[in-house]
Amino acid sequence: MLTEAERKELDHEAEHYEHKQALTIEALKILQNHRGWISDDSIKDIAEYLKCDPSEVDSVATFYNLIYRKPVGKKVVHVCTSVSCWIMGSENIEKRFQDKLGLGYGQTTGDDQVTLVRNQCLGYCDHAPCMQLNDKMYGDLETDASVDAAIDDIQAI
Numbered sequence: 472m473l474t475e476a477e478r479k480e481l482d483h484e485a486e487h488y489e490h491k492q493a494l495t496i497e498a499l500k501i502l503q504n505h506r507g508w509i510s511d512d513s514i515k516d517i518a519e520y521l522k523c524d525p526s527e528v529d530s531v532a533t534f535y536n537l538i539y540r541k542p543v544g545k546k547v548v549h550v551c552t553s554v555s556c557w558i559m560g561s562e563n564i565e566k567r568f569q570d571k572l573g574l575g576y577g578q579t580t581g582d583d584q585v586t587l588v589r590n591q592c593l594g595y596c597d598h599a600p601c602m603q604l605n606d607k608m609y610g611d612l613e614t615d616a617s618v619d620a621a622i623d624d625i626q627a628i
């Protein structure tokens with residue numbers, strides 16, 4: 472069930488849309504912001520609010536890679552594994568996370584601080600290989616030292 476704060480935010484956002492269903496992505500972001508991730512219950516709550524089928528909301532949630540369908544840590548690090556980054560050695564980024572934090576793709580540290588996910592092109596190809604935390608890009612991660620420095624920075628944030 473939506474909380475009062477969630478409903479208020481959804482109502483406010485809905486004012487910008489002629490059709491409520493066009494609000495699906497924003498609704499997912501709002502609930503994720505409040506709940507940390509999008510559970511099946513969240514999908515149902517949104518569908519009820521938008522008066523549509525839960526499968527429609529679920530298909531948007533599954534397609535949109537910044538919507539998390541599993542619990543995640545406070546910091547979700549997106550590593551680009553598309554071709555430019557792969558050629559430049561993106562596989563080493565996961566290896567460094569594995570060595571330093573015991574973390575592979577789709578996993579979260581035991582203290583729920585960091586989740587590592589793979590992603591398609593982050594639009595930072597001229598600094599391949601790269602990764603992203605929120606709005607912060609980490610590029611030119613070609614050496615162990617550069618990846619380790621980025622991991623240290625992420626942990627310090």
Ligand code: FES
Nearest residue numbers: 551556593595596
């Ligand atoms: S291929 Fe990695 S940012 Fe574009």
